[in-house]
Amino acid sequence: MESSYLRYLAQAPDHDKDAILEELMNSYGNDVWNFAYFLTRRPDMADDLSQEVFLSVYHNLFRFRGDCSIKSWLLTITRNKVLKVKRSAFLRKVILVDYVIPGGHTRSAEAEMFDRADTRHIWQAVMQIPLRFREILLLHVHYQLNGKEMAELLGIPEATVKTRLYRARRKLEAILDKEKGRE
Structure with missing residues (x-):
């Protein structure tokens, strides 16, 4: 539209x-x-x-x-x-x-598990990072907004968007690395 x-x-x-x-x-x-x-x-x-x-x-x-x-x-x-x-x-x-977490039914057990395990794991890790970083990641990855659009949406300078995106990636990477160390 x-x-x-x-x-x-x-x-x-x-x-x-x-x-x-x-x-x-x-x-x-x-x-x-x-x-x-x-x-x-x-x-x-x-x-x-x-x-x-x-x-x-x-x-x-x-x-x-x-x-x-x-x-x-x-x-x-x-x-x-x-x-x-x-x-x-x-x-x-x-x-x-x-x-x-609402209870529910899933499709075929093994296929569902292998198809979604990695994605679910990553989104669970994303949900652990602070909101200001989480929303930047979501806007960038899922909604594919550019830096200018994110800056306007959040009411912050474009440089702050870039900084938050960088820090969000580092925080997510640290969480995922920490979880790999426990396995």
């Missing part, structure tokens, strides 16, 4: 905005949810935050200026919502359990 197209449609009546929202959700819904989950480590919070992001987008379509890509705009909104929730006193007082 082109940014100029979105800006044009943002001025449309509400029934057209419903179609825009649906298209945005279909195109970027998984990205928004994954980013929210990655930052919070909680699937229930990622669900709620994703809904809040798209509700906010619906009400603020006219504010999209086209200075960045639509994906960057949505991820910025997601990040801001996550930070707001993490700062809230409600979250600190009410949520007592960090994370519960």
Whole structure:
């Protein structure tokens, strides 16, 4: 979806905005949810935050200026919502359990294990590094944003993005090396 197209449609009546929202959700819904989950480590919070992001987008379509890509705009909104929730006193007082792994079924045992073991191991290691480094890695590796886009999304200088990315890689490497030493 082109940014100029979105800006044009943002001025449309509400029934057209419903179609825009649906298209945005279909195109970027998984990205928004994954980013929210990655930052919070909680699937229930990622669900709620994703809904809040798209509700906010619906009400603020006219504010999209086209200075960045639509994906960057949505991820910025997601990040801001996550930070707001993490700062809230409600979250600190009410949520007592960090994370519960839901039970479920897997496909074929050996095939699933070998296909996903390495990837899961790496993502578990990524989840151990501090948030500011974790989000840089996610934006770079998973969402393939460049330094300028990450800087705009995070509200930091591009040089800081490069420094954090370098440090994130070193921290991840140290965790993986430490785990190899235990095996």
